[in-house]
Amino acid sequence: MMSTMNSEITKKHAAFAGFIAVSLLVFWRVAAALVAYSLNRESSSHIILIPFVSLVLLYSERARIFSSPRMSYGPGIALICAGLAIYFTALSGLSAQGGDALLPVASFALILLWVGGFLLLYGIQAARAAAFPLLFLLLMIPLPEGVLARLIHSLQEGSTEISYLLFRAVHVPVLKQGFLLYLPSVTIEVAEECSGIRSSVALFITCLLAAHLFLRTTWRQAFFALLALPLAIIKNGIRIVTLSLLSIYVDPGFLTGRLHHEGGFVFFLLVLAILVPILRMLQKSEGHSGLPMLKGDAKAGEEFARGA
Secondary structure (H helix, E strand, C coil), X not given: CHHHHHHHHHHHHHHHXXXXXXXXXXXXXXXXXXXXXXXXXXXXXXXXXXXXXXXXXXXXXXXXXXXXXXXXXXXXXXXXXXXXXXXXXXXXXXXXXXXXXXXXXXXXXXXXXXXXXXXXXXXXXXXXXXXXXXXXXXXXXXXXXXXXXXXXXXXXXXXXXXXXXXXXHXXXXXXXXXXXXXXXXXEEECCHHHCCHHHHHHHHHHHHHHHHHHCCCHHHHHHHHHCHHHHHHHHXXXXXXXXXXXXXXXXXXXXXXXXXXXXXXXXXXXXXXXXXXXXXHHHHHCCCXXXXXXXXXXXXXXXXXXXX
């Protein structure tokens, strides 16, 4: 009985892999545009990694997600048709405009198609169990230019304000005007390139994954994920102040050296060092402790024992 079930699931996996391959052939223009966009935009470098992360999440929670798959024709076909309709509607506009204006819409259509295929082959129950990995795919959608510009502007404002307060806290003379910080012997501009948009997105994704893997209650998961934005701003402010102080009191080359261009990871680790105790505290408030226990592990153990 168990071998028959495993055989059926294997066939469904093969069918779904084939469905994804065919969809990429049909949507090749969107897939190519997404890859190019991800490689050329600092704010969207995560896009090409999102499908692989979702796949890893599906695999790690496979015992719970695929415990009793059943085909769901109506919802699955409806989502597939909706995805195709949105895609072919956007395709003409994408060709006419020749830019990335409709790429978010076309990307959403591709994700809708994949979720529809998952629903069709595995059913509603499996889709509910796989809600996070499937919804995680939405991070593949590039932010519209207007939304991205406002987000970068907010990060610039926050980083400038935090930097100003930190300079004041360490008693360094500073004047602030817009995104300019006037310091002894140097003027710092918190430009768009210094907004920290890339590390902010990376931090949000990290917090989102950690919340899903290590927390159980929805409000705690949301709280931990939303910590990413203020901590990203604080982290960027600390980075600006550190580089500025080193350039003033040690060597002006710090503003153009390796720490400026490649040292973001050091400050990212600093934020992670702050987040780990918060995550542990939230875990303890849920009645369990320690980070290694992932959601789905207990269910996986039960399924393994049952199969053995």
